[in-house]
Amino acid sequence: MTASAESLYGVDDLTHLEGLEAVRKRPGMYIGSTDSRGVTHLFNEVVDNSTDEGVAGHATRIVVTLHADGSVQVDDDGRGIPTGVHAKTGLSGVELVLTRLHAGGKFGGSGYKTSGGLHGVGASAVNALSLRLDVTVKRDGKVHQMSFAHGEPGVFDGPGPKAKFVRQSGLHVTGKMKRGEATGTSIRYWHDARYFEAGAALDTEAVRTKLRNTAFLVPGVTYVLRDATGGSISEETFHFPNGLADMVEFLSPAGDRPVCGTLVVTGEGTYKENVADENGVMQSNVERRAEVEVAFRWGTGYERTIECFTNTIRNVHGGTHRKGFDRAALKALQEAISKTRGLLKPKEDMPTLDDVLEGMTAVIHVRIPEPQFTSQTKDELSTAGITKVIQGVVERQIKAWAEDRRTRTEAKTVLQKIVDAARVRLTQKQQKDAARRKTALEGAAMPAKLVDCRTTGVARSELFLVEGDSALGSARLARVSEYQALLPLRGKILNVQKASLADTLKNAEIASIVQVLGAGTGRTFDLSAMRYGRVILMADADVDGSHIRTLLITLFARYMRPVIEDGRLYAAMPPLHKITTRGRNPETIFTFTQREMEQTVSRLEKAGKQVVTPVPRFKGLGEMDAEELWETTMNPATRSVRRITLDDVEAAEAALELLMGEKVEPRRAWLVESAERVDQEAIDA
Template sequence: MTAATAEAPADDPHGYSARHLSVLEGLEAVRKRPGMYIGSTDSRGLIHCLWEIVDNSVDEALAGHCGHIEVVLHADGSIEVGDDGRGIPVDIEPKTGLPGVELVMTRLHAGGKFGGISYTASGGLHGVGASVVNALSARLDVEVDRAGHTHAMSFRRGIPGEFADDGRPDARFKKKSGMRQVRKVARKVTGTRVRFWPDRQIFLKDATIDVDLVLDRMRQTAFLVPGLQITVRDETGAEPTSETFRFEGGIGEFCTYLAADAAVTDVLRLEGRGHFTETIPVLDEQGHLTPTDVERDLEVDIALRWGAGYDSAVRSFVNVIATPKGGTHVTGFERALVRVVNEQLSSTRLLKSNDDPVTKEDVLEGMTAVVTVRLPEPQFEGQTKEILGTSAATRIVSQVVTRELKAAFESTKRAEKQQLRAVLEKVVAAAKTRIAARTQRDNQRRKTALENSALPAKLVDCRTADDRSELFIVEGDSALGTAKLARNSEFQALLPIRGKILNVQKASVADMLKNTECAAIIQVVGAGSGRTFDVDAARYGRIVLMTDADVDGAHIRCLLITLIHRYMRPMLEAGRVFAAVPPLHRIELSRPKRGQDKYIYTYSDAELRKKLVELERRKQSWKEPIQRYKGLGEMDADQLAETTMDPQHRMLRRIRIEDAEEASRIFDLLMGSEVAPRREFIVGGAAELDTERIDT
């Protein structure tokens, strides 16, 4: 850093003159304000330095000159990146008189990525990456294999020179410009190896490289550059580890890897290119910057698929550089996507003329997409390259997506037509859910659904709210009166339902919310519904379905389980849903023996027959006729308590999901809107049914 030496004028009342102005030379600006270049001086900034070096090697791979990259995290805290690319030039640059390596490592805005001659598409474009890392390193070593020799050079905080020994950043250092040849190699062998020791004067003491982040980034890069092999070696632990990535499927394989839900469509590839003219300042022979129109090519490659889930994942990249905050290319992708889907919904009449168009959130629901563009000298917002700013990308990406996606929707292949029809139906369902949620928010006083803060008047609540608490969903008001007397009011709550509730498997969310019984159940449980359901917020430790022991009762129980499976599934997964098992028969003994109960309850016809044979063998008589319970309301309170509600005597059947995917398939089959598969199931299983078990 140099400073002017002019004295302040005697009449300067503020004591502020030219001598207070500082000029930062060379890489001093980087060390003075590192956050401008790497974002921060914590772990995030440290790993950004690694990305700057790795991106240079990846650019060689993009140019077709590199097939293998190796990243090594050394035990001494240094980081090394090597590749088998062309190698940084080692000859003398005419204007500066410096070797290419020294020029790249010590001068900001110096490199081979300006003008599009050496690289048609690259991640590095400002020419500051390697020099910034050099400036922020206590030591940096470079080895380049070119022209039959290994050329080496070292730096200390951006200053070229030689260290007295190898491998220590604090070794004695002597300033010296130029490169040295350290050994011979075969003339065909080329490549670059960069090893740097982060400067702890700059980086925080606890700044470290997260190995998992490195592995994720290298796996991602291997997906984006098909055929490139990347090896990561970690020598920081007790046992060195190594992992190698290589993928031939490109972003299509990457899209499949990212998707976590069941597929609705196969992976679609939308590819194309476009041209645009860009005005940039170009340095002429006299050293003047002249605005010049340059013709650019922009390549678009997008992989996407829709899944059965609700979450969306859109990853975007420019020349293999991730743009986590999106940019103009993502804007073009999303605009075209929404426009094409709305056009298809209108043409297929899934969206009526008076319906609101679907939104971006509706279309992206369940989508996994990888959006990549390649172009020379992209304009990023900042050195950290998180947002693409090249304005022409919006138009070109939008044109490619519109053309390719329309062609996919208009495909005559049967499988593709079915898949994309399912996508349109999924988008419409998402839009209806969004509209229902909006209606729910706008009408806070509606008493038919979750938004009503007051609990239903028919709820008979319990006094405690701990893990012991139980919510009995009772069939019919007649059974409610008996259950009130039979329950333990300390921890057992009752909610009666009238008749058969809505079959939610083939109803929309809006219809479910309009159904008084469904809304009351979700409201009383108090933990939300669907994706927002929080099992820890449930007001009761368990839910017990208490229905009559007949066909109607079994149907109501099935409808209730369908509701819980679709909108409160975590309760099932946690094993907190049960079905009460009321008895079917009551045998009254004529002369019970001492210590023997007067009443014997059985729970099936087979058990009744077995019990009667046993009583005959014991020569015990019973009163005729044997009572057959048709419903819960036929029991006295003490009978209901003893057989069904008292934890010391009752029998509960836990409802579990051993295989969620198979359970979803069965629910769709038995309760969904497709009639034909259900008819086939019933006809196919009719012969296996025991007709004597039919309650007539």
């Protein structure tokens, strides 16, 4: 580093931000953002402090007023912020918590067993980012008041933030409490728009949601919202004596009929963590106690709604309590499914967490001392020990519910829903995999074994699906390369009448056919995109060849039916025998059946011709030379082909299902009943 560079950075460049200046310098660090969410977070910090009084059992009513001038006021009937003088700082309790960061009654003292507050930053951050903040505390028979401008204590000579302000420290007693008047705290603040983005404002609907949710979580407290922002005052009251059960009912999607009643799970547990004592010394493995309350039910729909809270604070991103709930629900319900006969078929996969949560509406609420969050906005709980606590409580009670005689029928209905969800998920996955596979096939390069033709039009072009590589050699020499293409098939393709689309497209031979034709499969099959004018099935003239033709016809009928409907699928008719005569004018005649061969030999012998015996029989296409294959099977002028049609679709469907479908019994019965129709002598053995 050069000397000139060193001189650019010295001790004078170091800045120490004191008091609330740090909040004003980096507000996003303390309230999450500087848009409307940040403005709403200020309100959350104030109302959460009042809620902590309700959770502790000291407040029963909290009133929120949204004034026409943009200010927000929160009144509670709790104990009131302590007003005495703090020995160490010399400040009143009110001034201490509103002007000093990391000050408050929620750091492990006796004031609160559990609370939403964590860092002692919330109230002071609101004060730091406000034009004016007024606080009134009713406590010890007296009414105490204090005001702040930009976080500085003092006195305003009139209403609103524009009134003249004089700095002045100290809490003032302005009167005595009336007989029977409740204690409590009232805070009214005007946020400073300079620290927020243009247009940022308090989200009234978010305020309403916050109060409603908290009323569900703290059933002993009534919340009142008075909205005067529209000129006239509207008032809403939120009070839900059934707590989380009411919240599940409220959160359930409209029209979603419940599959079971709402399960309410409550319990306690302990966990250990390292905690700093009053002197800042870390204490290892300090035992903590957690209170767990969970309510959930399943509906007939598919949406899941799971809300998580810690000490009444909503955790948008869940956290360790959500993790514990997920583990418990999955383990307990998988165990219940495995113990219930008839739910899962043999070799069927066990449902996953997504299946378990499908259609579930749940609320998870834990109360713990000094919770740890991933940020000041408390969007995600990070206290590690809570995972096992909630897992244990929830798992035990779900198992008991599934085994209890009174709820066993209800539980089985839920278990069946979960199993059905797993089956649907797997079916959809198979369909997606098949679609991806199909797309990949259609976009892939042509298979190397394709012997393509030169023409690009479909008027004359034809594709021969050739049984076996041995026949390919003769067919390659016999074909007219201008318009005849060859695709050899190895062995018998999959019986698609029994298989799913995913399994069908996994078959290498079928995949090659789909690629080469280039028109897709199923509903997306596009006949106009097919690369050839005709498809000719060229298999041996024996039983195996007939089976291969049947399998290929089944493939086209199920996944490429337009080819048949348009009359573009044919079956080649290769000869079975080759009859030759001796003499001055030798003849060569090809026959296609045993009976035709015998009749032809008889006719020739009666005509005085000498037939070469025994008459040779072709065991396969590969035994023909190129000239014979061309003349008998591939030459459009001399060959015989059979067009495959669907004149009676219903009858064809029934025949395919009977002969190629999954059900064996109907096929066996048909074979037995039809045995007498078989000509024993015509069997090609």
